[in-house]
Amino acid sequence: MRVRIIIVIVITSFPLYLSAQRLPNQDTRGWNILFEDDMSVFDDNVWQKDSLVTRGTGTGEEPEIYMPSNCTIENGKLVLRTHKEVPPVIHNHQGCYYLGQHEYTSGEISSKVKYQYGYYEIYAKLPVGRGCWPAFWFWDANDSPNNPWYNEIDVFEGDGKITNSLTCNRHYGFVYPIDSSGNRHDEKQDFACQYSSAFHWYGVKWTRNKIIWYLDRSVIREESNTYGRIGIHHPMWLLINLALKPNSKEEDNNFPPANDVNTMYVDQVNGYQLDCTDKNVVIDSDHPIDFSTYNWKTKKSITLNGNTTIPQNSNIVLYATDFVKLEAGFNVPLGAELYIDIHNECR
Numbered sequence: 410m411r412v413r414i415i416i417v418i419v420i421t422s423f424p425l426y427l428s429a430q431r432l433p434n435q436d437t438r439g440w441n442i443l444f445e446d447d448m449s450v451f452d453d454n455v456w457q458k459d460s461l462v463t464r465g466t467g468t469g470e471e472p473e474i475y476m477p478s479n480c481t482i483e484n485g486k487l488v489l490r491t492h493k494e495v496p497p498v499i500h501n502h503q504g505c506y507y508l509g510q511h512e513y514t515s516g517e518i519s520s521k522v523k524y525q526y527g528y529y530e531i532y533a534k535l536p537v538g539r540g541c542w543p544a545f546w547f548w549d550a551n552d553s554p555n556n557p558w559y560n561e562i563d564v565f566e567g568d569g570k571i572t573n574s575l576t577c578n579r580h581y582g583f584v585y586p587i588d589s590s591g592n593r594h595d596e597k598q599d600f601a602c603q604y605s606s607a608f609h610w611y612g613v614k615w616t617r618n619k620i621i622w623y624l625d626r627s628v629i630r631e632e633s634n635t636y637g638r639i640g641i642h643h644p645m646w647l648l649i650n651l652a653l654k655p656n657s658k659e660e661d662n663n664f665p666p667a668n669d670v671n672t673m674y675v676d677q678v679n680g681y682q683l684d685c686t687d688k689n690v691v692i693d694s695d696h697p698i699d700f701s702t703y704n705w706k707t708k709k710s711i712t713l714n715g716n717t718t719i720p721q722n723s724n725i726v727l728y729a730t731d732f733v734k735l736e737a738g739f740n741v742p743l744g745a746e747l748y749i750d751i752h753n754e755c756r
Contacts, residue, residue, distance in 0.1 A: 541569025
């Protein structure tokens with residue numbers, strides 16, 4: 410859904426201050442495109458296929474190990490699959506081996522660099538069946554006693570046995586050691602989505618002040634980024650994976666499900682960051698503007714004098730961190746569109 414403010418009248422009174430949400434996939438003017446990946450080929454400049462990785466949780470060790478062979482490009486889409494097979498022996502960071510505990514392999518890709526702030530989205534079709542645990546998420550941590558932290562933003566997590574609901578999460582911790590004993594603070598929120606029957610857009614807008622989750626480009630959750638009075642601000646890795654839930658085999662003897670349903674398909678992944686400057690801009694008769702060559706970077710403030718007129722039939726988007734001031738006499742002609750977004754997400 411295209412979210413915008415459209416002004417179609419002449420403003421003749423006091424200055425106005427307007428604020429709204431706009432996503433870069435609707436208009437990338439003013440945004441830096443980090444990547445727009447249609448997954449027709451595997452872009453190893455952006456992603457890597459994770460190998461010999463497994464994870465533990467508060468409820469046990471995940472039963473899969475990630476293998477590059479479980480990540481393929483088929484018919485212009487990234488395909489992640491689980492298989493029942495004995496993977497190679499691996500060990501975790503403490504040197505503990507899990508020989509015999511892993512009976513499955515699956516697929517995961519992760520970004521080659523860490524990202525901080527911006528808008529990120531995925532267009533995906535998710536698997537069903539007990540044990541399937543697909544996700545699109547940010548993660549990183551630091552166990553140093555002098556600067557401990559754990560950060561995670563889950564754009565979505567799926568549970569294959571629940572076909573009409575997903576979860577968006579955020580996790581944070583700022584004490585040492587970071588473990589599952591209560592030092593990490595988690596919060597989840599479910600949202601309705603028939604995710605297995607069709608492709609859907611799942612997105613998150615992560616800023617200095619807020620974290621906003623989107624389903625099919627509409628807002629489903631919004632929170633202030635002040636967790637633990639600190640917030641989530643460290644750059645993090647971006648991951649796409651098809652995990653298997655711990656203890657899934659014990660819960661269901663038919664785990665994992667048949668190969669035709671334990672597959673995750675990804676058709677598009679996009680990442681954007683706002684392009685910013687610290688300038689204050691005044692647009693008036695002494696500072697005329699040609700909107701066809703306007704610098705669309707986010708400004709500190711923008712003042713539109715009463716002598717300013719938006720061009721006929723134009724679509725103008727203005728971003729500022731502090732305010733946009735429309736003075737008396739400022740004109741937006743009928744048929745023109747003006748979108749104004751006030752935010753504070755520039756680094």
